[in-house]
Amino acid sequence: MAAFRELGLAPWLVEQARQMGLSRPTAVQAACIPPILQGRDCLGCAKTGSGKTAAFVLPVLQVLSEDPYGIFCLVLTPTRELAYQIAEQFRVLGKPLGLKDCVVVGGLDMVVQALELSRKPHVVIATPGRLADHLRSSNTFSLKKLKFLILDEADRLLEQGCADFTADLEVILEAVPARRQTLLFSATLTDTLNELKSLAMNKPFFWEAHPAFSLLSHLLTRYLLVPEAVKDAYLVHLIQTFQDEHEDWSIIIFTKTCKECQILNMMLRKFSFPSVALHSMMKQRQRFAALAKFKSSIFKILIATDVAARGLDIPTVQVVINHNTPGLPKIYIHRVGRTARAGRNGISITMVTQYDIHLVHAIEEEIKLKLQEFSVEEKLVLNILNHVNVTRRECEIELEYMDFDEKKEINKRKQMILEGKDPDLEEKRKAELAKIKKKNNKFREKVQQTLQERKQLQMKRKLQKKIERRNKLHPKEEK
Numbered sequence: 077m078a079a080f081r082e083l084g085l086a087p088w089l090v091e092q093a094r095q096m097g098l099s100r101p102t103a104v105q106a107a108c109i110p111p112i113l114q115g116r117d118c119l120g121c122a123k124t125g126s127g128k129t130a131a132f133v134l135p136v137l138q139v140l141s142e143d144p145y146g147i148f149c150l151v152l153t154p155t156r157e158l159a160y161q162i163a164e165q166f167r168v169l170g171k172p173l174g175l176k177d178c179v180v181v182g183g184l185d186m187v188v189q190a191l192e193l194s195r196k197p198h199v200v201i202a203t204p205g206r207l208a209d210h211l212r213s214s215n216t217f218s219l220k221k222l223k224f225l226i227l228d229e230a231d232r233l234l235e236q237g238c239a240d241f242t243a244d245l246e247v248i249l250e251a252v253p254a255r256r257q258t259l260l261f262s263a264t265l266t267d268t269l270n271e272l273k274s275l276a277m278n279k280p281f282f283w284e285a286h287p288a289f290s291l292l293s294h295l296l297t298r299y300l301l302v303p304e305a306v307k308d309a310y311l312v313h314l315i316q317t318f319q320d321e322h323e324d325w326s327i328i329i330f331t332k333t334c335k336e337c338q339i340l341n342m343m344l345r346k347f348s349f350p351s352v353a354l355h356s357m358m359k360q361r362q363r364f365a366a367l368a369k370f371k372s373s374i375f376k377i378l379i380a381t382d383v384a385a386r387g388l389d390i391p392t393v394q395v396v397i398n399h400n401t402p403g404l405p406k407i408y409i410h411r412v413g414r415t416a417r418a419g420r421n422g423i424s425i426t427m428v429t430q431y432d433i434h435l436v437h438a439i440e441e442e443i444k445l446k447l448q449e450f451s452v453e454e455k456l457v458l459n460i461l462n463h464v465n466v467t468r469r470e471c472e473i474e475l476e477y478m479d480f481d482e483k484k485e486i487n488k489r490k491q492m493i494l495e496g497k498d499p500d501l502e503e504k505r506k507a508e509l510a511k512i513k514k515k516n517n518k519f520r521e522k523v524q525q526t527l528q529e530r531k532q533l534q535m536k537r538k539l540q541k542k543i544e545r546r547n548k549l550h551p552k553e554e555k
C-alpha cells in the first residue's frame with residue numbers, strides 16, 4: 077500500500093500522522109484521500125475501526141493549510157461524545173496550523189458556543205440539533221463560505237428513527253453554500269446510499285471496502301443462548317470469569333434501554349465490579365465524566381445504550397457484550413465494532429433468548445458469517461442465580477424510587493435547553509430566588525408578629541384605661 081506522502085499529503089501532515097502512530101494509510105485512507113485532495117465529493121464505506129476519521133481529517137487539514145479561514149469545515153455527527161472525539165483528531169493532527177475548532181453539541185452552554193462560533197473557528201464539529209438551534213436563533217456566525225461539509229456516520233444522520241435529524245439537517249443545508257465539497261462516511265452506508273448520493277453533488281467518488289472484509293477479521297463473533305430470566309446471572313458470570321482470567325481488561329455492555337442500563341450498572345456495582353453507565357437520560361457532564369473514567373481505565377466496564385454504539389474509539393476494549401440482541405444488523409455491526417479496532421483482537425458475545433433467533437439470522441445474513449456459540453459452565457451460573465436475581469430486584473426497587481423525580485428533572489432540563497436556557501444556571505437562579513423568598517417571608521412574619529404584638533398592647537392599654545375610667549365613675553360598684 078502507498079505511503080501517506082504518495083497520497084499527495086504534505087510532509088508536515090505526514091509527520092503529524094506519524095507522530096500519532098499512523099505510519100501507513102489504511103485501505104479507506106489510501107482510497108479516499110487522493111480524490112478528496114482533487115476536490116471531489118466522497119462516499120466512504122469501510123468497516124468499523126478502519127480509520128475513516130483520519131481519511132477526512134488529513135485532506136481537510138491539507139486544503140485548509142493552503143488557504144486558512146473560518147468557518148472552513150463543518151463536521152456533523154450523531155452523538156456528542158463522537159463530536160469531541162473527532163475534534164481531538166483535528167486538534168492533534170492540525171496542531172502545526174494553530175487550528176481553531178469549536179464543538180457544538182446539546183447539553184452544554186449555548187451562549188459559550190455562540191461566542192466561540194462568532195470567533196470564526198476553522199472547523200466546527202456539531203450534532204445537528206444544537207447547530208440547527210444556533211442557526212435558527214442567532215446571526216453571529218455564517219456557514220456561507222464553508223469549503224467542506226462532512227457527515228460522519230452519514231447513514232445514521234439521514235435515517236428517520238427515534239432521534240430524527242431530518243428537520244435539523246434541512247436548516248443546516250440551507251445555511252451552507254451549494255458549492256462545497258461533501259464527504260460522507262460510515263461503516264454501514266449502503267442502505268441509504270441513494271439519499272447520500274443526492275447530497276454529494278460533484279460526481280462523488282464512492283469507495284466501499286470489499287464485502288468479504290466488511291466485518292473485522294480479528295473479531296470473534298459469539299452468541300450465548302439464554303432464557304430471559306437468567307440473563308443477568310450469565311452476565312455476572314461472564315464478567316467474573318473475564319476479570320479472573322485477565323489482568324488488563326475492559327468491556328462494553330450494550331443494553332436496549334436507558335433504564336436497563338441504569339439497573340445493570342447499579343447491580344454490577346453491588347457485585348463490586350468497576351462499572352459506569354452511559355445513556356441519554358444522564359446529564360451531559362455525567363456522560364463525559366463516565367466516558368473519561370472508562371477511557372482512562374479507572375472503570376473497566378462501560379454499560380451503555382446505543383448512544384455509544386457508533387464511532388467511539390477506545391482501543392483497550394477487548395470485549396463487547398450485547399445484553400440484548402440488536403434488532404437491526406446495522407446496529408450489531410456498529411456495537412461489536414467498538415472492539416477489535418485498528419488491527420487489534422477482540423470478542424463480541426451476544427445474548428440471545430428464544431425470541432431473538434430470527435434477529436440472529438438477519439445479522440448472520442448481513443455480515444455473511446455464522447455466529448459461533450460461546451460455551452459457559454452452566455453449573456457456575458446456577459450457583460449465583462438466586463443472588464443475582466435478588467440483587468437485580470433490589471436495584472429495580474431502588475430505581476423506582478429515584479426514577480420519577482429523575483425523569484421529571486431531565487425532561488425539565490431538556491425543555492429549558494430547547495428554550496435556549498442553561499438548566500444549571502436556571503437551577504442556581506431558582507435556588508437564589510428561593511433563598512430570597514424565604515428571607516422575605518421571615519421578615520414579613522416578623523413584621524406581622526410585631527404589629528400583632530403592638531395591637532395587642534394597644535388593646536390592653538385601652539382596656540386598662542376603660543377599667544380605670546369606670547372605676548373612677550363607679551367606685552362602689554367595684555367593690
Ligand SMILES: Nc1ncnc2c1ncn2[C@@H]1O[C@H](COP(=O)(O)OP(=O)(O)OP(=O)(O)O)[C@@H](O)[C@H]1O
Nearest residue numbers: 098100101102124125126127128129263387389418
Ligand atoms: N493509518 C493508520 N495506522 C494505524 N492506526 C490508525 C490509522 N488510521 C487510524 N488509525 C487508528 O485506528 C483507530 C480507529 O480509527 P477511527 O476511529 O477513525 O475508525 P472508524 O473507521 O471511524 O471507526 P467507526 O466506524 O467505528 O467509527 C483509531 O484509534 C485511529 O487512531
